[in-house]
Amino acid sequence: MSNPVSTEVEHLSIFQYTRGHEYAGNRFNTSPRPERFKSYNGPCVRLKTTIRKGEAAHPQVAMNGIEWLKQLLLPAFGVTSVKFHGHESELLWSYPSAGGCYPVELYVHVRRLAGVEPGLYHYNALYASLYRIAGAQTAEQDGHALPDQEADVSFILTIVPWRTCWKYSHKGYRFGLIDAGHVAANLQLVLRSLGWQSDAYTRLRSEELAAMLKLDSYEVPIAMIAASCAEHREAERTEDAATKLSQRVQLSERCDSQDDVEAELFDWEPILGFQKKVNRTIQEPSEGWLTRAALPEDWTSCDRLLPLLIERRSSAAFQRCELPAEQLFTMVSFIERIGLHSDFHMIVNGIEGLAPGIYRSTEGRLDCAEEGDFRDITAGICLGQTFIRDCSAMFVFTVDMSHIPNDDFSLYQQCTIDGGAMGQLIHLKTEEMGLGFSIIGGFYDDEFRELLSLSSSHQIIYAGAWGLNALNGEEVRKDDRYVMNKPQS
Numbered sequence: 001m002s003n004p005v006s007t008e009v010e011h012l013s014i015f016q017y018t019r020g021h022e023y024a025g026n027r028f029n030t031s032p033r034p035e036r037f038k039s040y041n042g043p044c045v046r047l048k049t050t051i052r053k054g055e056a057a058h059p060q061v062a063m064n065g066i067e068w069l070k071q072l073l074l075p076a077f078g079v080t081s082v083k084f085h086g087h088e089s090e091l092l093w094s095y096p097s098a099g100g101c102y103p104v105e106l107y108v109h110v111r112r113l114a115g116v117e118p119g120l121y122h123y124n125a126l127y128a129s130l131y132r133i134a135g136a137q138t139a140e141q142d143g144h145a146l147p148d149q150e151a152d153v154s155f156i157l158t159i160v161p162w163r164t165c166w167k168y169s170h171k172g173y174r175f176g177l178i179d180a181g182h183v184a185a186n187l188q189l190v191l192r193s194l195g196w197q198s199d200a201y202t203r204l205r206s207e208e209l210a211a212m213l214k215l216d217s218y219e220v221p222i223a224m225i226a227a228s229c230a231e232h233r234e235a236e237r238t239e240d241a242a243t244k245l246s247q248r249v250q251l252s253e254r255c256d257s258q259d260d261v262e263a264e265l266f267d268w269e270p271i272l273g274f275q276k277k278v279n280r281t282i283q284e285p286s287e288g289w290l291t292r293a294a295l296p297e298d299w300t301s302c303d304r305l306l307p308l309l310i311e312r313r314s315s316a317a318f319q320r321c322e323l324p325a326e327q328l329f330t331m332v333s334f335i336e337r338i339g340l341h342s343d344f345h346m347i348v349n350g351i352e353g354l355a356p357g358i359y360r361s362t363e364g365r366l367d368c369a370e371e372g373d374f375r376d377i378t379a380g381i382c383l384g385q386t387f388i389r390d391c392s393a394m395f396v397f398t399v400d401m402s403h404i405p406n407d408d409f410s411l412y413q414q415c416t417i418d419g420g421a422m423g424q425l426i427h428l429k430t431e432e433m434g435l436g437f438s439i440i441g442g443f444y445d446d447e448f449r450e451l452l453s454l455s456s457s458h459q460i461i462y463a464g465a466w467g468l469n470a471l472n473g474e475e476v477r478k479d480d481r482y483v484m485n486k487p488q489s
């Protein structure tokens with residue numbers, strides 16, 4: 001028996017859309033588009049590499065640190081494609097992002113890395129450049145904010161919520177958490193393929209980390225990947241100190257941002273309230289801070305992984321068809337292996353041998369809750385996104401807040417970030433299977449719950465449409481992204 005929904009849980013309604021109130025409070029039509037990335041002034045190290053489609057890296061654990069950062073960051077957190085709309089072009093990245101808003105920023109805390117002076121760095125993904133923002137001493141002093149202080153290198157993922165809230169209002173904050181989860185999964189996968197061991201923290205003391213990184217107001221640390229490699233450490237120990245980066249790179253300073261004034265016009269109160277609740281429920285560092293999404297044993301080599309990361313795209317159009325049931329079972333068992341949701345829903349539209357309808361997967365067992373054609377209803381619930389009608393199945397992952405003790409908002413936040421990591425893994429598996437997938441973040445939460453007969457304590461963490469890409473799928477406009485990228489008058 002579920003507990004009644006507490007007033008605390010009602011607070012999560014800030015992340016939900018109800019019909020007629022979607023986007024309420026956004027500043028899409030009133031403020032200029034936010035800056036796409038953060039900039040620092042000062043010298044930088046360019047990490048441009050020549051990795052291309054099908055041209056995998058050849059990992060050597062003892063490779064120079066700069067070379068290693070190149071091999072890691074470009075595929076995990078980089079631009080992999082350019083899309084043209086007439087004369088307009090837009091950049092596409094190695095991870096999905098709601099509406100192409102890309103709110104994630106990445107910082108690198110170096111303790112031991114051959115050829116790289118210890119300190120704190122900001123990675124500008126667009127220019128594949130590394131800016132040193134704090135020296136070794138400061139990084140060491142402030143290093144207590146890191147959940148793993150022994151790691152050789154730590155990657156801190158932050159989000160700049162203005163980039164998504166500008167378009168999606170408060171729901172945009174939740175999208176940022178999901179995006180950070182996508183990047184966390186990428187980093188872990190590429191680190192593993194390069195022979196490094198890593199731990200992903202999706203709960204952390206964000207205020208302490210924000211102070212360490214001297215973040216702008218509203219930018220918030222979301223996740224951290226702690227990476228180490230014993231063999232690389234050996235190479236670092238024996239290297240000549242003169243080869244360190246310090247001789248060449250001085251500290252960089254944050255450039256002024258044009259966004260500050262506009263961002264102030266947005267109503268941040270509900271998000272600040274949520275952050276307070278998250279921070280209040282963060283306990284002492286423990287195993288519970290680690291992501292609960294397990295990396296499946298797929299793609300342990302760069303050769304297998306890189307083409308998937310580079311070629312992954314979100315579907316914009318599906319071909320209405322029945323997929324063999326075998327393909328669905330492959331995906332369901334893959335999801336099981338990630339270990340986050342042993343129980344989730346599927347809206348089946350076109351799977352051979354399965355009557356269309358609403359299904360529930362519980363530990364790999366599939367039960368039909370209601371037979372019927374839900375194509376139009378689902379597309380309607382998803383803000384009228386008609387391409388969803390043609391997918392073969394839609395996955396919906398939820399958490400029941402009544403099972404989360406004491407309104408533990410940090411656990412809710414972690415479920416969302418981990419949900420993003422799972423989503424990226426589903427994306428890559430789908431790519432490997434030659435099929436198409438798109439996360440769907442635009443939906444009316446209450447109507448989805450009603451469709452799935454879920455109580456109001458259930459929060460939809462992640463939903464995605466899955467099927468065969470339409471033949472001309474690559475040419476079809478991805479509306480949620482295009483609308484934001486069209487030139488503003």
Ligand SMILES: Cc1cc2nc3c(=O)[nH]c(=O)nc-3n(C[C@H](O)[C@H](O)[C@H](O)COP(=O)(O)O)c2cc1C
Binds near residue numbers: 093099100438
């Ligand atoms: C949190 C989130 C929500 C999204 N919601 C939608 C959606 O409702 N509809 C849709 O078509 N695509 C959605 N997308 C997919 C993005 O449009 C897509 O990731 C982005 O355009 C970049 O393209 P790419 O994934 O092919 O690199 C979403 C992505 C994320 C991360």
